[in-house]
Amino acid sequence: MCGIVGYIGKRQAYPVIINGLKRLEYRGYDSAGVCVVDGDPYMYKCKGKVSDLEEHIGSRPVAGTVGIGHTRWATHGEPNDVNAHPHISMNGHFIIIHNGIIENYTQLKKKLERRDYKFSSDTDTEVLVNLIEYIYLKGNISAEIAVRLALTKVVGAYGIVVICRDEPNTLVAARKGSPLVIGVGNEEYFVASDATPIVEFTNSVIFLNDDDVAVIRPGELVLKTIRNEALEPKIQTLDLDIEEIEKNGFDHFMLKEIFEQPRSIHDTFRGRISADYKNIHLGGLYHVLPRLIEAKRIILIGCGTSWHAGLVGEYLFEELARIPVEVEYASEFRYRNPVIYKDDVVIAISQSGETADTLAAIKLAKEAGALVLGVCNVVGSSIPRETHAGVYTHAGPEIGVASTKAFTAQVTVLTMMAILLGRKRGHITEERYQVLIDEMYAIPDKIEKILESNDKVLQIAEIFKDSTNFLYLGRGYFYPVALEGALKLKEISYIHAEGYPAAEMKHGPIALIDEKMPVVVIAAKDSSYEKVVSNVQEVKARKGVVISIVTEGDTVIRDMTDYVIEIPKADEIVESLLAVIPLQLLAYHIALLRGCNVDQPRNLAKSVTVE
Numbered sequence: 001m002c003g004i005v006g007y008i009g010k011r012q013a014y015p016v017i018i019n020g021l022k023r024l025e026y027r028g029y030d031s032a033g034v035c036v037v038d039g040d041p042y043m044y045k046c047k048g049k050v051s052d053l054e055e056h057i058g059s060r061p062v063a064g065t066v067g068i069g070h071t072r073w074a075t076h077g078e079p080n081d082v083n084a085h086p087h088i089s090m091n092g093h094f095i096i097i098h099n100g101i102i103e104n105y106t107q108l109k110k111k112l113e114r115r116d117y118k119f120s121s122d123t124d125t126e127v128l129v130n131l132i133e134y135i136y137l138k139g140n141i142s143a144e145i146a147v148r149l150a151l152t153k154v155v156g157a158y159g160i161v162v163i164c165r166d167e168p169n170t171l172v173a174a175r176k177g178s179p180l181v182i183g184v185g186n187e188e189y190f191v192a193s194d195a196t197p198i199v200e201f202t203n204s205v206i207f208l209n210d211d212d213v214a215v216i217r218p219g220e221l222v223l224k225t226i227r228n229e230a231l232e233p234k235i236q237t238l239d240l241d242i243e244e245i246e247k248n249g250f251d252h253f254m255l256k257e258i259f260e261q262p263r264s265i266h267d268t269f270r271g272r273i274s275a276d277y278k279n280i281h282l283g284g285l286y287h288v289l290p291r292l293i294e295a296k297r298i299i300l301i302g303c304g305t306s307w308h309a310g311l312v313g314e315y316l317f318e319e320l321a322r323i324p325v326e327v328e329y330a331s332e333f334r335y336r337n338p339v340i341y342k343d344d345v346v347i348a349i350s351q352s353g354e355t356a357d358t359l360a361a362i363k364l365a366k367e368a369g370a371l372v373l374g375v376c377n378v379v380g381s382s383i384p385r386e387t388h389a390g391v392y393t394h395a396g397p398e399i400g401v402a403s404t405k406a407f408t409a410q411v412t413v414l415t416m417m418a419i420l421l422g423r424k425r426g427h428i429t430e431e432r433y434q435v436l437i438d439e440m441y442a443i444p445d446k447i448e449k450i451l452e453s454n455d456k457v458l459q460i461a462e463i464f465k466d467s468t469n470f471l472y473l474g475r476g477y478f479y480p481v482a483l484e485g486a487l488k489l490k491e492i493s494y495i496h497a498e499g500y501p502a503a504e505m506k507h508g509p510i511a512l513i514d515e516k517m518p519v520v521v522i523a524a525k526d527s528s529y530e531k532v533v534s535n536v537q538e539v540k541a542r543k544g545v546v547i548s549i550v551t552e553g554d555t556v557i558r559d560m561t562d563y564v565i566e567i568p569k570a571d572e573i574v575e576s577l578l579a580v581i582p583l584q585l586l587a588y589h590i591a592l593l594r595g596c597n598v599d600q601p602r603n604l605a606k607s608v609t610v611e
C-alpha cells in the first residue's frame with residue numbers, strides 16, 4: 001500500500017521518480033506527488049493517478065538531482081490533494097513520503113498541538129514530519145538524528161524517505177514493517193518500495209530491515225539502526241529483467257500475466273523437478289525436510305487469492321501426505337489466540353511477501369515454536385526473510401492488482417510440496433509419484449490450449465457483461481477455484497459474485513437462482529463429477545443460466561448447460577491449475593467490456609502493508 005521512490009545522484013530526479021511511481025502504482029493510486037530539490041523544493045501533488053500528477057505539473061519547473069515521490073492508497077483521510085504526499089512540516093524544514101500507518105498519531109498530534117503545531121491534512125504522516133521537525137528544532141541536531149529520535153516515539157509501520165531543506169543533499173530513509181529497497185548505482189542511489197523502479201538503472205540493491213536507517217548522499221551511503229548502531233550494507237544482485245515489468249504488447253498487465261502462466265508455472269517447477277522427470281527437489285526446504293515430514297499438522301495462512309491457494313493446498317496435503325491441515329486467514333489467525341504446537345508447520349503464502357497480517361501471523365507462529373515456511377513470489381521481501389525456510393514461486397513480477405499467475409504458481413509449489421511429502425511419508429507409491437510428476441509437467445501445454453479459447457470466453461463475457469450477480473460453484477479442488485473465480489470478477493468488474501461449494505448451494509444461494517442469475521459451474525471430470533451433475537440439474541430446474549467448465553469431450557454437462565468452456569483432461573491433483581484459467585479470462589473480459597480499469601481496480605491495492 002502506497003509506493004515510494006527517492007533519488008539522489010547526478011541525473012535529473014523527476015523522470016526517475018515519475019517512471020518509478022508508474023511502476024509502483026499497483027500499490028495504490030488514490031493520489032500522487034513529487035518533490036524535487038534544487039536549492040528550493042519544487043513540490044506538486046494531486047488526487048488521482050500518476051498520469052494526473054504529470055498533467056497537473058505540465059511544464060512547471062522540476063529540475064533537480066534529489067527528489068522523492070509517492071503514490072497513495074489512502075488510510076488516514078480521504079484521497080484528495082491535501083492528503084496526498086509528500087507532506088511538509090509546519091516550518092518547512094522537512095519533507096516526507098511515507099508508506100504505512102502511525103498508530104499512535106492521535107497522541108503525538110495532541111502533544112504537537114499543545115506546542116502550537118498546526119496541521120493542514122488528516123494524515124498520520126503529517127504528524128510524523130512535524131514530530132521530526134519539532135525534535136530537530138528543539139535539539140539543534142542533524143536531520144538524521146532528528147529522524148531517528150522521532151522514530152523511537154512512533155508506534156506503527158513505516159517506510160519513509162525524508163528530505164531536510166537545511167541539508168538538501170541528503171536523503172534519510174527508514175523502515176519498519178513497510179518495505180524499502182535501495183538501488184546502488186555509480187555515485188547515485190535509488191530508494192523504492194520494491195525493486196521495479198530501480199531495475200532499469202542498477203541490479204545492485206540493499207533490502208532494508210526493520211529499524212534500519214539509511215543516510216544517503218551522492219556517492220555515500222551510511223546504514224545504521226534507529227539506535228545509531230553502525231550496520232554493514234549487504235549489497236545483493238537482483239535477478240529481474242526490465243521486460244518482465246513491461247506490458248510487452250498486451251493491452252493490460254492482467255492479460256499479459258494470464259497468458260504468461262504456461263511459462264510462469266514452468267519456471268516454478270523448473271530445476272525442482274529433475275531433468276529426467278523422476279524426482280522433486282525443493283532446495284529451500286532441504287534443511288527442514290525431516291521436521292516437515294514429521295509434522296503433526298500443517299497450518300496454511302494467507303490473505304485474498306493466497307488464501308485460496310492455501311485451500312487448494314489443504315486438499316493436496318491431506319490427500320497426498322495424510323497430514324491434517326488448517327487454512328486460516330492471516331488476519332483472523334493473528335488475533336484469535338490460536339493453539340499452535342511446536343510440531344506444527346505453518347506455511348505462509350503471499351505473492352508480495354509483504355502483507356502485514358501474514359507477517360504478523362508468522363511472528364506469532366514463530367514465538368509459539370512452530371516451523372514457519374514461506375511460499376512467496378517477491379524475492380528478498382519481508383516474509384522470506386522472516387520465515388525459517390521456504391520455496392519461491394518463480395512467477396516473475398505480477399503487476400495487475402488482481403492476482404493470476406501468482407495463484408497458479410502458489411498452487412504449483414504447494415502441489416510439489418504435497419507430492420514430495422506424500423512420497424516421503426509413504427502415502428503414495430512410486431508409480432503414482434511418477435504419474436503426478438508427469439501430470440505436473442504437462443500443465444503448461446494444457447494451459448496453452450485453454451488460452452486458445454480466449455475468443456470464446458470473450459463471446460460469453462459479451463452476453464453476461466451487464467449481469468449484476470454471479471454464482472460460482474465447485475466441489476473438491478474446484479471449490480477454491482470457484483472462490484477465486486468469484487473474487488476475480490468482484491475485484492475488477494465490481495459485479496457481486498459469490499463462490500460456493502456446489503453442494504452447499506441448497507443451503508442458501510439456491511434461493512437467488514432465477515433466469516437472470518448466471519451460475520458458473522466448474523464441472524471437469526474428477527471424483528465428485530457425478531455429484532456436480534446433480535447440482536447442475538438443481539440449478540437448471542430453477543431456470544438458472546449455467547456456464548460450465550468441463551473436461552474435453554464431456555457430453556453430459558454440455559447437453560445440460562447453456563455455455564461451455566472445455567479444459568484438457570488431467571489428474572484431479574493438478575486440475576485446479578487448469579480450471580482457474582477460463583475464470584480469469586472471463587473476469588478480465590467482463591471488466592473490460594464494462595469499461596473498468598482491470599489493472600487498477602478501485603479501492604484495491606496489490607500489496608497490503610496495513611492491517
Ligand code: G6P
Pocket residue numbers: 303304305306349350351352353354355358401402403604605606607608
Ligand atoms: C491484496 C491483493 C490480492 C492478494 C492479497 C494478498 O488483496 O489485491 O491480489 O491476493 O492482497 O496478498 P499477498 O501479496 O500476501 O499474496
